Amino acid sequence: MKLLFILILSMITAWVVAAEPVHLKGSVIDKATKQPIPGASIFISEINRTVISDENGRFEIHPLPQKNVLVQVSFIGYKSIIQKVDLSTIDLEVTFEMEESTTTIDEVVVSGAYVMSRESSPVVISKVDRSAILMHPSPSLMSTLSRVPGVSEVSMGPGISKPVIRGMSFSRVLSVYQGARFENQQWGADHGLGLTETGISGVEIIKGPASLMYGSGAMAGVIHLLEENDASAGQVEGDINLRGYSNSLGGRMEAGWKGMGANGFNWSLRGASESHADYLDGDGQAVGNTRFNTHNIKAGLGLSQKWGDTKIRYTYLKQRLGILDEDEREEMVTTRNDRNMQLPFQQVTDHFLSSISNIFLGEDKIMVTLGYHWNFREEIEDDFEGIDLGLRQQNFMYDIKYFKSFSPSLEVIVGGQGFYLQNTNYDEAEEILIPDAIKDDRSVYSLLNYNKNNWVLQGGLRYDHRKVTADARADKFLAYGFELPGAPEDRILERSFGGITASGGATFRPSDRWRFRVNLATGFRAPDLAELYSNGPHPGTSRFELGNANFEREQNVQTDLGIRYRTPHYTLMAEAFYNRVDNYIFFSATDQRVEDLVVWSFEQDDAYLYGGEALVEIHPMAMKWLNFMTSYSTVIGQRRSDLSYLPYIPAFNWNQEITVRPSFSSNSLSALYLKLLGSWVMDQQRVALLEEQTPGYYLLGANIGAELKVAGQGIDVFLSGSNLLNKTYMDHLSLYRPFGINQIGRNIALHLRYKF
Template sequence: MNYVLTLGVFLLASISFAQGQNLSLSGTIQDAANSEPLIGVTVFVPELGRGAVSDEQGFFELEGLPTRNLTIQFSYIGYATALKKINPAEQSRIEIRLVSATTSVDEVVVSAAYVMSKESSPISIEKIDRQSILRNPSPSLMTALAKTPGVSEVSLGPGISKPVIRGLSFSRVLSVYQGARFENQQWGADHGLGLTETGLSGIEIIKGPASIIYGSGAMAGVVNLIEEADAVAGEVSGDLNLRMYSNSLGRRLDAGVKGAGQEGFFWSLRGASESHADYLDGSGSTIGNTRFQTQNIKAGMGLRKSWGDTRIRYTYLKQKLGILDETNQELLVTSRNDRKLQLPFQNVTDHFLNSESNVFLGEDKLKATFGYHWNFREETETEFDQVDLGLKQSNFMYDLKYYKSAGKQTEVIFGLQGFYLNTINYEKAAEILIPDATKDDRSLYALFNYSNPEWVVQGGIRYDYRKVTADARGQHFLDYGFELEGSPESRTLSRTFDGMTGSAGATFRPSDTWRFRLNVASGFRAPDLAELYSNGPHPGTARFEQGSADFVREQNIQSDMGVRYRQADFAISVEVFYNRVNNYIYFSPTDEKMGDLTIWRFEQDNADLYGGEALLEIHPSEIPWVSASTSYSMVIGKRRSDQTYLPYIPAFRWNQDLSFTFNDLGKFERPYLNLTGSLVLDQNRPAQLEEATPGYFIMGLHFGSEFSLWKQKLNASLSANNLLDVHYLDHMSLYRPFGVRQLGRNISLSLQFRF
């Protein structure tokens, strides 16, 4: 802990001695076809988290910029996004000409540690912007992300879901929130991601090992939630969002306001509330106790100066989540609009305090991120006033990066990360699944990036150390009869895990037509608390879960190769991967019983996963108001020992999308119509004790427009998912073994009012 404080002092000292930098960049933005100025173009600098908007003459200006290369993104609906890399010390005035297009091929991504274009990154990164989520909304944020090729979800109803990236899920996918590693005890099969769309500008998904950047838990990839941009200097703005769902009678209200002064101070405040009744499946049957409610509050403030910027944020999230009891399905069905809690249910509360600071030191930069997170998880099964499983978790994280410029084309990052987690059982909880425990992570890493107009080359190396200590000495453990594996006399167990990982990748862009990408990376994951030490019933399920303290850490090496070919009217890309995982941990039922509960046991074996994604995008230049895409994604997972299939591997999927973007119709600005289809093939590669799942086809229809109301902008959209009301089973649903079908037709109305 002392070295963290020392680094904090160094950060403050760096601010004091940082060179004064107060550069500006200005310019005009025009339509490439007719040279008309474009009004309202968003000019954004991802490194700084801020930007500007072009005025009536297409003019924009950014002030207080550092003396270093910056990637600047120019985006406007109906036009292809433009990216420029500029050092304001060398160029203070630019002219941008945007080309009309219904889809944008390239955009900035930040999840690979370096700010760069998505097309240039050797790491496969998918980006889903907020506008896409608003146009095709879902009750769960993860369900909205699962429409991405290569990404799916494990779900326990619409309120509880977690990401699956190329067949890997649970503790193998890391969530990043406000730049910090986010853990809210999502190790459980029925513990959701627990994050919402509130206050986000978009989500970036790394497909493949990202342990070199983010550490343990990122061996499958990363879901990085990107915060909305700070307010423009001298302005106060806000928005009000209302959404309603027909299927679950859901309603969501989201409102926020943000502002910034001319002297550099900025602030933001946002709140959201969401409520859903039980959902209906495709036959119109009510699925009892799938209701849920969430409340979310976010606040932040910060300071932008010539030396850099600093900000602090606070997030509060409250979730009350019903859990279907497969033994009493019919008894849980009540009146159509009933939202009252039923047994069993989860009550989850999160408090997240985070700070981010950037200090510019000439061409170099120092970035420091600190986070403190409190999570309270209560699972109640028998009586409303009795918590069956109660866990309190607190964790502190730090991430310090020094970006060292080694020339105009080369940059090196040196980093130090740490994560300290403490999990404590409620003393009055009726049941105990895992012991009290602490987890101490420490790591060092170095990353290298070289880029020129044709080549981007990246590489890195990392060392990690983790110590996990389980403690079952408390009197409530003795009274309950909880035992650690081997029944040690001290009633404590400690395990340490350490090792090296590395990655190397390159992108070659010989022209605008071709792009080639190759990346080889190793990842790792230390076993989570449940896999090591669980030994008890899991409330809300029919399982008695058992772990093993002898597990070693999972280690994988994955190779990715991608090719993209683009012409004026279309683009086609293919990504393939092979993932070799040693010591893969999986969860499976046994034929043993503990009382009335089936014993589920964690086991370890080597595994291979392989597959890929293909995408065809069509945007004919002769009819620019029409665009279409079709994608195919597949993954196969097998145990290496006997070539049997791994459990919970998603079925092959073929997605289709057809969009029409029209000219303004009277007061209706940029109206659009969008048709989507998803053909999920038969999942006929089940694991042992798993059943095959038949395929299905889901269709969607979405349309909307923007118009002015009381001199303010109102965005309205109507979306219908599962338009044909298909009655289907999802192979990735934890309710599938009980024959519980998925959400039927769901029509949603979204209204967004900006002021």
């Protein structure tokens, strides 16, 4: 607490000290012709700011810290520039010369703790930017992200889906939102990612153990939602978005407004609302009670100065999600456009408050992230006026990092994290699945980064300690008859988990054509509350769930190897991984029943997962308007004891993508593109005990878009279609698959964006 007080006092002192602002000015030009490039994007991640070059290729960014920063310059048809710029000069003038290129595979990423180019990072990080989300939107953000090689989704209709990274899911994938850890009872199979695309600039996905920087729950990887960039100094910007979906008759409205004064004070406000009726499968059959709606409000206040910056953000998100009852499927089908909630359904409300502050001390930096999260999850099954399962969760987290620069090529991060979670059952809830509980995490870590010439080396250590206290003393537990494992007399159970994790990796780029990457990392995950203490029916799943308080923490060691070769005409890339997991926890059905519910119990065994991704991109310089990309993803998961297969492992997947960007433009139409997408999901025959094999299928999609000028105003138009052949299919990771329920059929989406 003393350190936190000193940091806050330092920030207050810095606010009241006048500082001469630092400006970065310059121009963006074509390297060959020396002509200006208007519309180029100049992005500085460390201050979350983007500016666009004007009609003369000129730009200006201020206020800025007086230190080295990494600048990314990008424009369609040109190779991105990622360059360190020394801002020790108060008014710096720089010229960026861009080379023509038909593809851009490099970009700045922040999820590996250091701000660096994605190609230089020893950690495997994929990035999906905002434009890609708009080009091929989905009712669930996770469905859009699942086109990333090595990424899949466990789904329960179009409204509920959660991430799967290289075969690992549930509590093994950590979500980072507004810079802070986001927990929303994601252990539940019917609990989705719980986050939307509102107000984000993109998503970064770490594929592989990231426990070193993010702690328990990141042993499979991280889904990091990046906040939208701040407005330019002295500017007020806004946009209005309208979207419709044909299949579920869904609609989404979103509007945002942000600004920054000349003194660095900035603000943002954004709201969104979305509503969907029941979806239709490929046979045109309605799947009852898959309707859902969401309401989202985001606001932020910040200050950016020479000494650093600080930002406070708040998000409100409310979701109402229908749950299909497999015993009453036909009765749940109502009129086509019916959006009224039916029983059963979930009502999930989140309030998320966070702050991020950066204090620049020469080339060093202190970064303080604080977050507080209120999550209310209500599952309503029998009566609209009652609550069957009600859980209230409050989380407080902090992450304090000190970035120490020893030289331009050597930097070290030392830090500490804490996470305090309190879970409470509603007094009025009709059913109890898990007890009241407290999770208390404490950790310290250190990470080294060496970046010189053609080499990037990273390595680090971390120590964690978690204490979990389950409490079933309240009258509601006695009246319900809930018992903790072993039925302790004082009705309290405590478990502690601790250990050391480590990571080490290297990237070697001998030339612009070749890139080699190797990474060896350990990750861990303490069992979640459901795995330890669940003992009751789970509304909406038709299961009686049973935990085991004797589980040990999961620990994995993963090796990643990657190679990339690029020419002006094509790119070849391959990534392979081998993941050895001790004490892997999984869920399986038993032959026992409690009343009319099948008992599902958690089990623990050693396992391994292995596979990889391959990518080929063809971008002929003679046809700069054409780009072809194809990727192949594989993962196999097995128990080490008997080599039987693990549950919820995705099938092999082969994606194809052809993009055409005609050079045609006029006063009323520009930035025209056309994209065809294909996805061939193979037969999944490597199934776990009691799982059934799933036949493969092929899905075809298409996107077309452009910027239209209407009455002098620009409107971005995105038209996309998924499952255009209206294929009737079941995905192996769908929670509806055991009931013979098909996935969504043909779906056409139209998105309009007006910026002002």
